[in-house]
Amino acid sequence: MLLNPLQARTVLQHAKTNRYAILAVNADSPAAINDCLEAARSVNAPIMIETSLWQLTSHSFGMGDPWLGMKRFMTQLELLANDTCYADIPVFYHTDHIKGDQALPLLNDAVRGLDVQMGGSSFRLSPSSISLDSSELSESENVNAILELCRTAQASNRPITLEMEAGVDDGVTPLEVAQHLIAPVEREFPGAIQLWAPGVGTIHGFSETGFPAFSSDAIRAHCDFVKNLTGREIGLALHGSSGLPDADLERAVQAGVVKVNWSSDSLLLRSQLARGYYSQFGAQLERTHPKFKNTAMDNGLQQFISSSYVPKVAARISLLGGANRVAELMNHLNNHPLA
């Protein structure tokens, strides 16, 4: 099931209370979405599918138009996540790393709900949870952007669940940054922020030298600080997890991370599998070869990728403690007044 923003809050709070994290995969193709949902189903886990601006404008979705891209992405995910196969799997759609001039107009529209026309009816779709890329924003610009989204939600009477981020690639974020960013939002819109993404020593992309600055103590300190600040539990979102050793990921979850973003490693896996497919079967791509058609069709490539990729995603979900959570989560969602 695709989660609405209130259900998303409930699931995030359940993860915080029960000390596990949800894998958030930056999925850049319809096939990648299928594989992530299949991996979640195989281990009975919730999963987040997230997109950055570059997926929304990509050839697979918006073809240059991020509004079209988000509508197409959400429609596909809504259809798939609500199909019988995945109806019991809590699925988030999260906007990740949306930046630039289009970020606020796009996200404000997403908060109001994007209208999708199907079969003569109109459907209004919104993400489960929202973040924007604050790497190029000052603290006050960051706060103002988040407040603007909250006001849009309030004016349109729509729920909103937000991740707020600091400079995640700039080493460990000082605690006073949490004070500067979260306090003014919490004062005006208590409860809207459900994820906090400070820097904890990881860096986006791959690192040849590992992540020596990674600090689970910083995660714990930020969790304690924001709890004191707001009077409620706010789990952390971990950016830049590709290449972080498994033991550090487990420490991160125990310290209070509830969302682990996964992009570079996932892209590398899928693209290397594609390279393997073409090097193994490339000779069949000749007009006279009897297996030409099966090799050439997208299905051949995607089935090949899926057979290796899905178990790896499932293993990562399990590492974060997300496996076998579905029964208790669905029960929790059904009994929770917010959802």
Ligand SMILES: [Zn+2]
């Ligand atoms: Zn990130």
